[in-house]
Amino acid sequence: MIHKDRLQQHLNQMHALSTIEGIPGINRVAFTEQDWQGRAYLIDCLKELKLTIQYDNFGNVVGRYKGLNPSAPAIMIGSHTDSVPQGGHYDGLAGIVAAIEVVRALQTSNKRLESPIDIALFMCEESSRFGSATLGSQAMRGQLSKQRLIQLSDKTGLSLYEVLQQRGMDPEKVPHGSYHTPLKAFLELHIEQGLVLETTKHQLGIVTGIAAPTRYKVHIHGTAGHSGATPMTHRHDGLCAAADIILATERIAKAYEPTPVVATIGVIEATPGVMNVIPGEVTLGLDIRSISNTAKTDVAEDILAAITEISNTRQIPIDLELIANETPLMMSKTMLNAMETVANKGNYNYMTLPSGAGHDAMNWGDYTDVGMIFIPCEKGISHNPAEAINIDDLVAGTQYLLELVQYLDQQ
Structure with missing residues (x-):
């Protein structure tokens, strides 16, 4: 069972770590102190779940909840840790706290699936600092060359290569550090960052494609x-x-x-x-x-x-x-059928819609089946201190994510 209080507690803790006195909004800009403190808190959450944790040389983190079948491909769920400057509180973070709560709910009910569950914390999804988005998931896919790490730089002139070094990473290993673990599916819950769900009064969105x-x-x-x-x-x-x-x-x-x-x-x-x-x-x-x-x-x-x-x-x-x-992603018919089957079975108030914004999910479409779930955000506002959600929508989205994970595990 999904617990609203646990979700809210994670959101509150991350809010405290993500603000700078005198500057409005959330400021977990990639690789800054606020981002690193938020990452550390989320790693502690994975450790509390007693997950097996792996780190790569871009700062990405994957925590594994072991399945009954060690050789079964994993179901990966997660999102990004960073924010835009003076951003909103739920962009990226909603998907991470939902993933953590899904595993917590399974543990609390003493339920272990056949497939392992991998919770992914992606670094540097926002393009705010280096001018290019979804860099963490690109690094996991082996899509970042050394030349690109040197080419991408922030407004101070620091290259991404240098920033990784400052954080104790080895950027020389990034181009060769691609993720090779078999996956059954990749799932990401995210706020819509648009008006469609709120305007049409739908609590969930099943994403058909990602721009x-x-x-x-x-x-x-x-x-x-x-x-x-x-x-x-x-x-x-x-x-x-x-x-x-x-x-x-x-x-x-x-x-x-x-x-x-x-x-x-x-x-x-x-x-x-x-x-x-x-x-x-x-x-x-x-x-x-x-x-x-x-x-x-x-x-x-x-x-x-x-x-x-x-x-x-x-x-x-x-x-x-x-x-x-980057290449747009259209979701597979297999995944869309699975998502609609679970939504209909659970009587969720949902609709299908495309995503105009890019997400880490799109970098996994050539590796495994990808599913993306949207929840409404108030007035469609995102990348803004006024970004807000109804916590009940996050609870519903997390419950749906839990049911979807269990359904895919049985297929």
């Missing part, structure tokens, strides 16, 4: 100059070129059909950034997403072509740096 991002840094090499002394006809304004790119990005993504694609430029860094100087060097952060890889590729190609045209028209060199190019 994935393609991300670029766009480096615009304009020419800085005096804002008063340089005639308009003699300017190579980097920020004006950036404005053209931003509007072209919006126009191209909005016009694409029939599959929805979203494209966002959420970062603008202009140098020197003063009132009386024409902007020279400008860097943009471009994010393109869809649940269709074909649609995402088409829009990305059209945006890059527009950038080339803008560069030629304005006679301003523009360089592109690919940061991420």
Whole structure:
């Protein structure tokens, strides 16, 4: 049986470890002290369950609840430990405390399944620090090269390679540390981060597919100059070129059909950034997403072509740096049938829907069957201190997760 008080206790403890005085919201940014303290608390939770714990050189943690059949493939459940700066309290964390409670409920009822259960704590799912998302699960899949660890850096100039070293990891081993344990399924519970479930008054969402991002840094090499002394006809304004790119990005993504694609430029860094100087060097952060890889590729190609045209028209060199190019995941019919069977049997108020946000779950689709469960978040707000849930929805989602794990174990 799922206990609301235990779930709430974990949430309360993590909240206390994740705040910084004078700064709003949750601040478990990847590999910071708050993230490391939260990780330590969650590891203690796994130890209290007497799980066998494994660590990798990216900081990911897997705790195993042994099954009756040692050779059976495991069912992995979990989510990410980190948050965005000044973020919400339930993004990622809801899935971890649900996984812990599922194992606690099995232990309390003296029930052991045929399959082992692996609880996964993924590091660095958010792109906030290094500009690329789901890095922890990518590391577990052996998808991070040494070059990429050196290439990815935060705003202070520290590379991911250096940050791992600071945390006592060996980044040289990351490219060779992929997870090889057989899995029967990977399951992740997460807040929806959208309005659909709340608006339609559904308590659970069964995710049909997960959108994935393609991300670029766009480096615009304009020419800085005096804002008063340089005639308009003699300017190579980097920020004006950036404005053209931003509007072209919006126009191209909005016009694409029939599959929805979203494209966002959420970062603008202009140098020197003063009132009386024409902007020279400008860097943009471009994010393109869809649940269709074909649609995402088409829009990305059209945006890059527009950038080339803008560069030629304005006679301003523009360089592109690919940061991420991930593959969307469509859930298997086998998993969706299993999830709907369990939901109908338990009379859960559910609906099916796609995920516009990326998640660690999408990195496991070529390894095992993947299932993702959404619970509502109030007003669809996420990545924000105002992020909130109804704890009863988390209880229901965790109970459903428990029943789904037991159902899959019997298949």
